[in-house]
Amino acid sequence: MSTTPQRVAVVTGAARGIGAATAERLAADGHAVAVLDLDTASGAETVRRIAENGGRALAVGADVSDERQVESAVARIAEELGPPAVLVNNAGVLRDNLLFRMTVADWDTVSNVHLRGAFLMTRAVQKHMVDAGHGRVVTLSSSSALGNRGQANYAAAKAGLQGFTKTLAIELGRFGITANAVAPGFIATEMTAATAARMGITFEEFQERCAADIPVRRVGTPDDVAEAVSFLAGERSGFVSGQVLYVAGGPLC
Ligand code: NAP
Numbered sequence: 001m002s003t004t005p006q007r008v009a010v011v012t013g014a015a016r017g018i019g020a021a022t023a024e025r026l027a028a029d030g031h032a033v034a035v036l037d038l039d040t041a042s043g044a045e046t047v048r049r050i051a052e053n054g055g056r057a058l059a060v061g062a063d064v065s066d067e068r069q070v071e072s073a074v075a076r077i078a079e080e081l082g083p084p085a086v087l088v089n090n091a092g093v094l095r096d097n098l099l100f101r102m103t104v105a106d107w108d109t110v111s112n113v114h115l116r117g118a119f120l121m122t123r124a125v126q127k128h129m130v131d132a133g134h135g136r137v138v139t140l141s142s143s144s145a146l147g148n149r150g151q152a153n154y155a156a157a158k159a160g161l162q163g164f165t166k167t168l169a170i171e172l173g174r175f176g177i178t179a180n181a182v183a184p185g186f187i188a189t190e191m192t193a194a195t196a197a198r199m200g201i202t203f204e205e206f207q208e209r210c211a212a213d214i215p216v217r218r219v220g221t222p223d224d225v226a227e228a229v230s231f232l233a234g235e236r237s238g239f240v241s242g243q244v245l246y247v248a249g250g251p252l253c
Pocket of ligand 1: 014017019140142143190
């Protein structure tokens with residue numbers, strides 16, 4: 001029987017999509033999971049599914065871009081579940097527009113949730129990881145980091161998160177903490193469904209069009225991403241740090 005103590009994982013934006021699948025996967029891997037999203041009620045369904053499968057989870061409400069909310073959420077998680085050993089920076093939003101139509105509010109919202117959010121969450125959990133001499137930080141970047149029409153704000157944030165990740169790896173490695181980014185291509189979630197709606201096509205049509213350009217000829221699922229996060233959050237990935245793992249059904253150029 002394993003004597004490894006149950007570690008605590010925090011997944012942001014875990015009410016649905018990639019975050020929910022990741023929270024469930026990390027619970028199945030044996031972690032106690034804090035399901036963090038904008039409000040406690042929205043995480044309840046993810047928590048229910050984890051509990052139904054025999055796991056332990058806590059719904060926590062916080063806006064990752066708000067310093068006070070982040071600090072109190074992490075304090076509550078440490079008190080109720082235990083010190084966080086895994087952080088998955090997943091919470092995200094889109095505010096797509098061509099540059100000449102992009103408002104300052106569109107720019108700031110995307111930058112605040114992705115960049116400020118990952119910074120605040122990581123800063124809040126790292127002290128627990130340093131004390132324990134162990135930690136795993138996995139941050140959701142995107143294939144859009146390589147540039148994508150209509151996403152100047154999002155591409156800049158997702159590319160920024162890659163630099164953030166590499167810096168964390170350099171600073172925190174000596175404390176037994178690894179930091180990596182997972183960069184998905186097209187994943188079928190409410191986020192991509194909303195993009196289809198904005199384009200005025202059905203989600204099915206959008207997925208078919210995108211799949212035709214993906215070498216494996218299908219779009220990704222939240223579980224495809226959760227699988228990659230599970231590896232990077234696990235005990236056995238301790239010599240993998242500062243990397244960006246594209247989960248996109250093929251190479252990107
Ligand atoms: P999603 O379905 O839109 O889910 C995002 C979750 O984040 C929602 O539950 C949302 O809550 C929450 N959230 C938004 N702002 C937040 C904030 N300030 N604080 C806390 N939670 C917040 O998105 P997804 O498709 O699963 O994407 C998850 C991550 O993967 C994002 O970082 C995204 O950029 C990245 N990604 C996705 C794809 C893709 O194809 N889907 C590709 C590459 C990268 P509300 O519902 O209340 O807004």
